Amino acid sequence: MDAIDRKILAQLVNDSALTSEQLGARVGLSPSAAHRRVKALEEDGLILGYRARLSSAAQGNPSTVFVSVTLVDQRQATMMAFEAALARTTQVREAHLMSGESDYLIKVLVRADDSYERVHREILSALPGVHRLVTQFTIRTLAAGD
C-alpha cells in the first residue's frame, strides 16, 4: 500500500470500468504494471468486488426514510433475531447499532410505487423484538453514498 495503490483505489471507486491502459495513464504506470497492482489489491482483499451503480429510476425512484428502532430488550438473542430478519428484507439498505436513545438506526428505501405506510406496517413492525419505531423522512438526498 503506497501512494500509487491509493491512487488506483481512488480511481476504481469512481469508475471500475477503466481499462488497464487508462488506469495506468492516470496513476503514472504502464498498463501491465497497473493491472498487476489491481490484481494484488484484489488478492489482498482490499478490493472486495465490483458492482454496478443504478439510476434512481432503475431502483423504482425510491424515497429514503431513516428509522430509529428500539427493541423490547437488549438480550443477545433478541438482537440476533432482529438482525437476521433485517438481512432478509430488501428495503433496508443500511443498519447501524447505535449508542444513545434508540438501539438501531436503519435506512429504508421505499419505492415510488410502494407506500411507507405499507412498509411500516407489514415489514418494519413485523420485525422480531421491535418495541418502538421513530421515523424520519427525507425531503431530498444529496449524496447517496452508494
Place this chain on the structure above:
Amino acid sequence: MDAIDRKILAQLVNDSALTSEQLGARVGLSPSAAHRRVKALEEDGLILGYRARLSSAAQGNPSTVFVSVTLVDQRQATMMAFEAALARTTQVREAHLMSGESDYLIKVLVRADDSYERVHREILSALPGVHRLVTQFTIRTLAAGD
C-alpha cells in the same frame, strides 16, 4: 424493462465483473443477448457506472457517525452554500435534507487514524451556515449499503 432486465440489474449490482457468458447463464440468455441488454441498460441511463467496493481496511477502518445538522436559517443561499461545502468534504458519505427537527442528516466516516473530535472541530463546525450539530455514534454497522 422486463423481468430479464431486472434480473440482470440485480446480478450486476452484486457483481459487475461477471462475463457476458456468466451473466447470460444466470438470467437464461445467450452471452450476446445478455451483452446487448447490458449495453442498452447503460445507454438508457439505468446503469450509471461501475465502481469498486473497498474493504474496511482500504478505507482506513473507519467508524460511522451520524450527525443531525441545523442551519442558522433556511434561506436558499444558506442551504446552497452548505451543500456545496459538503460536496467538497471527503468524510461525508451521505447527506439528506430532512423533515422534522433538524435540517440535514449526514453520515460521516472517520478513519481509525483520525479522531472525531478533530473532524467535528475542523470539518463539520467549519461548514458554512451551521447552527447546531447533534452527533449519534454507531457501535457497529451491519449493512453498509455501499
Place this chain on the structure above:
DNA sequence: TTTCCTTGGGAACGCCAATGCGCATCGCTC
C-alpha cells in the same frame, strides 16, 4: 562487489466484448 528481491516496461497469447447476420416470434394492419 555480488546476489537476491522487488517492481517496472514490453510483447505474445488467449479470451471476451462487440457486432453483423439470419431467423423466430409477436403484434398490427388490411
Place this chain on the structure above:
DNA sequence: GAGCGATGCGCATTGGCGTTCCCAAGGAAA
C-alpha cells in the same frame, strides 16, 4: 386469416484488451 414490420433471440466472427510471460533496472542485504 394472411401479410408485414418490429423486436429480440442465438450463432459466428473479429478485434481489442485482459492476462501472463520474460527481461531489465533499482535497492537492500550479505
